Amino acid sequence: MDEAAERLAKYRAMRNFERTAEPAGGEAAPGNRFVVQRHRARRRHYDLRLELGGVLVSWAVPKGPTLDPKARRMAVHVEDHPLEYADFEGVIPHGEYGGGDVIVWDRGTWEAVDTDDAEQALADGNLHFDLFGDKLAGRFVLIHPKRDGDGKQWLLLHKQDDHASAGWDAEDHPKSVKSGLTNDEVAAAPAALWHGDRPAAEAEEPVFVGPTDEELATLDSLGARGSWSVGGRKLVLTNLDKVLIPGRDGEPPITKRELIRYYASIAPTMLPYLAGRPLNTQRFPGGIGKPGFWHKEVPDHAPEWLHRWHNEAAAADEVQQYLVPGAAADLAWLANFGSLELHAWTSRIPDVGRPTWTLFDIDPGPETSFEDVLVLARLHRTALAHLGLAGRPKVTGQRGIQVWVPVEPRYTFAETRAWAETVSKMIGKTVPELVSWAWHKDRRGGRARLDYTQNVHNKTLVAPYSVRPRPGAPVSVPLEWDELDDPDLTPERWTVRTVLDRVKTTGDPFAALLGVDQRLPKL
Numbered sequence: 149m150d151e152a153a154e155r156l157a158k159y160r161a162m163r164n165f166e167r168t169a170e171p172a173g174g175e176a177a178p179g180n181r182f183v184v185q186r187h188r189a190r191r192r193h194y195d196l197r198l199e200l201g202g203v204l205v206s207w208a209v210p211k212g213p214t215l216d217p218k219a220r221r222m223a224v225h226v227e228d229h230p231l232e233y234a235d236f237e238g239v240i241p242h243g244e245y246g247g248g249d250v251i252v253w254d255r256g257t258w259e260a261v262d263t264d265d266a267e268q269a270l271a272d273g274n275l276h277f278d279l280f281g282d283k284l285a286g287r288f289v290l291i292h293p294k295r296d297g298d299g300k301q302w303l304l305l306h307k308q309d310d311h312a313s314a315g316w317d318a319e320d321h322p323k324s325v326k327s328g329l330t331n332d333e334v335a336a337a338p339a340a341l342w343h344g345d346r347p348a349a350e351a352e353e354p355v356f357v358g359p360t361d362e363e364l365a366t367l368d369s370l371g372a373r374g375s376w377s378v379g380g381r382k383l384v385l386t387n388l389d390k391v392l393i394p395g396r397d398g399e400p401p402i403t404k405r406e407l408i409r410y411y412a413s414i415a416p417t418m419l420p421y422l423a424g425r426p427l428n429t430q431r432f433p434g435g436i437g438k439p440g441f442w443h444k445e446v447p448d449h450a451p452e453w454l455h456r457w458h459n460e461a462a463a464a465d466e467v468q469q470y471l472v473p474g475a476a477a478d479l480a481w482l483a484n485f486g487s488l489e490l491h492a493w494t495s496r497i498p499d500v501g502r503p504t505w506t507l508f509d510i511d512p513g514p515e516t517s518f519e520d521v522l523v524l525a526r527l528h529r530t531a532l533a534h535l536g537l538a539g540r541p542k543v544t545g546q547r548g549i550q551v552w553v554p555v556e557p558r559y560t561f562a563e564t565r566a567w568a569e570t571v572s573k574m575i576g577k578t579v580p581e582l583v584s585w586a587w588h589k590d591r592r593g594g595r596a597r598l599d600y601t602q603n604v605h606n607k608t609l610v611a612p613y614s615v616r617p618r619p620g621a622p623v624s625v626p627l628e629w630d631e632l633d634d635p636d637l638t639p640e641r642w643t644v645r646t647v648l649d650r651v652k653t654t655g656d657p658f659a660a661l662l663g664v665d666q667r668l669p670k671l
Contacts, residue, residue, distance in 0.1 A: 182258040182279060183234040184213060186322070188331050189248035194318060196223065196304065198258055198277070200266055203228040207302060212318025213254075213284055215306050223290065223304040237326050238338040238355075249335040252326035253318070256281030273302075282325045283318075286311030327474075328453045333380030339474065356419040358476050359412045367409055378412055381453055381477035385484050392435045392488065396620035402644060407615065408483040410644040415476035417656050418613040425492040426457055426470035426500065428608050433486030436617040443487065446471050454478055457497050472497065488615050491608035495557070500605070502557040506564045506668065507602045507609055508572060510549045513584065515594025518547070518639065520582050522632055524596060525549045527575045529629050535571075535669050540657050541632060543639040545616035545624040550609055552626075552658065556665035561605050563668075568600035570671045612658055615644060623647045626658040 183204070185195045194212040197204035207223035214221060237252045260266040261276045269275040273292030279285055287307035292299070306312060322330050327339055338355050359367070359378045367376050373386045388405040395401045411418075432440040446456055446469040455474040462468050473479055473490075482490065494505040510524045525541050528551045532539045539553035555564065576583040576598055584592035602609050610616065610624045622640040625647055631637060642650055 180257050180259065181231075181234055182256060182281065183252060184209075184254040184281075184284065185236070185250050186212075186253040186318075186324075186331055187246065187248060187250050188335075189240075189246050194253060195226075197229060197234065199231060199234070200270075202231070204231060204233055205270070207290070207304065209304055213288070213304060213306075214318060215284070215286065215311060215313040215316035217306050217308040217312045218314065219305065221304040223302040225292075225300045225302055235326070237324060237329075237334060239335060249331045249338070251324035251329060251331050251334050253321075254281045254283040254325055256284070261287070276307075283321055327455075329380065336380045354420070354423055354474075356416040356423070356475070358414075358416045364409065364413070367405065367412075370405075376480075378477050378480055379475050381451075381475065383451075383477060383481055383484060390435070392432060392486070393615075393617065393621045394436075394619045399620065399645075402621045404484065404486075406644065407488070407621070408480050410615070410621075410648075411479035411483045412476045413648055414613050414651070415479050417651050418479070418611065419473060419475070420662055421612045421658070422473040422490065422492045424472060424474075424496040425494075426459070426472060426497065426606075427493075428491040428606075429471075429482060429485075429487035430489035430491070430617070431486045432488050432617055436488070440488070440617060445469060451481065454481060459500075488617050490611045490614045492611050493606065493608060494603070495561075495605070499557060501560060503559065503561055503564050503603065504555060504557050506553040506555050506568050507600075508551040508553075508568060509599040509602050509609060510551075511597045511599045512547045513589065513592050513594045513596050516547075516582070516596040520596060521547070521549050521639075522637075523579065524575070524582060524598065525551065525632050527578060529632070531571055531575055537666055537669070538661060538664055540626055540661060541629065542612060542624060542626045542658070543637070543641065544610060545614075545622035545640055545642075546618065547639055549632075549639065550624075552612075552661065554661045554664040554666055556667055559668065561603055565600060565603035567668045567671065568603050572598040572600045574671075612656075613647065616640075621645075625650070626656060628657045631657075 181199045183197050187193055187195050191210065194209045195206055196209055196213060197206045206226050206229050208226050209221050209223045211221055234255065235252065237250055239249050240247050257280045259278045260269065261278055263269045266275060273294070275290045276287065278287055286309045289305050289307065291303045293301065293303065324334070357379060363378050370376060370385065370388060372389050376383050376385050385408065388403065390404045391401040392404055392407055393402040429443050430440050431443045432438065444467040446454065455472045455478060457470045457472045459466070459468060459470060471478065493500065494503040494507065495501065496504060508528055510521055512521050528541070532553065537553055539551055542550045542552060544550060576585070582596055583598055584595040585597065586592045612624060612626050614624050616622050616624060618640065620640070621644040623642050623644060625642045
């Protein structure tokens with residue numbers, strides 16, 4: 149047993165990892181991180197954790213750390229925790245040790261001062277250290293009074309320095325530095341679970357939840373505008389009865405209220421394809437009767453709680469802040485903003501140069517029938533089966549079909565594009581009468597194009613379950629391969645009013661592709 153495992157033995161013995169989402173401890177990159185987690189268990193407290201010797205050395209601080217140099221905080225030394233616990237934010241089930249909600253209240257790095265051996269300083273009961281966090285900064289001291297009999301009672305204090313602040317109270321700063329959420333909001337809708345039986349890099353599993361029946365009833369009862377809370381987030385909604393999309397086949401039109409309701413409700417199914425990915429949107433604030441436009445930059449008036457990503461590689465005239473949806477409230481806000489179409493990048497942050505999807509877009513021409521599109525989609529099914537790759541088709545909600553193939557994030561966009569081009573041209577050779585490779589539509593003779601060029605940085609296809617700006621509000625819906633043989637299949641078959649029932653009864657065909665890391669075979 150290595151030293152870290154030995155030090156974690158008590159921690160592991162106190163927990164049932166089949167019930168708790170806390171990490172059991174695995175492999176985590178070493179460093180000098182610190183974290184303070186606000187933990188509401190039997191009693192509220194703050195857990196101060198310093199990375200040392202391959203674990204997080206930990207103290208429970210009932211009143212929380214402070215920048216007030218006159219305050220003395222009791223700090224109870226508790227069992228060491230695994231390094232990956234530094235990122236844990238969620239709910240520990242009641243009945244388990246420490247049951248309650250946890251947020252990452254502050255985090256950063258730390259340095260021991262006046263010693264080259266922090267372990268020995270702790271053993272001596274007097275550790276001076278500097279914190280470099282979002283909330284906590286400056287010189288701190290952990291002191292173990294000699295009169296303490298069981299060795300657990302320590303004192304935590306802040307020195308008088310440039311970061312000292314009289315009367316500073318942790319309770320005045322309640323939000324997580326990881327998510328921007330409070331404990332109440334995490335308790336209502338935990339964003340992630342930890343699985344102790346998985347490697348640390350795979351331990352965190354996002355949890356996506358939709359609105360409650362009560363929240364939907366509140367949305368339905370609002371007037372033309374008002375405040376609405378979903379998943380602990382408050383939104384100011386406007387023009388709720390404004391018609392955005394006309395109906396079809398005699399149905400009533402789709403209002404902004406209905407669009408918000410749809411995107412909030414589909415969130416648990418849709419978010420796995422958006423989370424961790426910058427988003428491009430097509431907005432129609434005046435409805436689809438007026439031209440839409442692309443929008444990427446998060447506006448200045450957007451609420452602080454929206455999940456964002458700052459593109460540090462962007463030039464001054466390029467998009468700086470992208471929205472990265474992570475909750476139902478994010479999608480509801482987008483709908484209120486008039487964003488009908490959602491297009492997520494095929495790569496994840498922070499490594500946006502490595503796609504996790506390889507895409508095939510069957511783009512029909514004016515003379516292409518839907519039966520022709522189906523023939524081409526079935527040929528993709530045959531090709532992927534021959535290559536031993538998992539993938540699934542998706543109707544676009546307009547005229548075409550796309551095929552999505554998950555890949556290990558090890559390739560550049562140039563590599564996935566070249567590979568997709570080779571496969572597309574192999575397929576096209578079998579039915580040359582249906583396919584044209586001309587770039588311009590007016591030079592294709594009405595034939596379809598097998599478009600592999602979408603495999604490019606910041607070039608996107610419509611996301612699974614996104615609405616399309618057409619009468620009836622059709623939706624781009626993932627399919628099982630055998631659904632290509634359904635005589636009732638049409639590219640606009642499902643709308644915002646019918647797709648939720650489909651998901652409820654048949655599930656999400658793309659779910660089988662989530663977490664699948666495939667290497668592209670050489671051709």
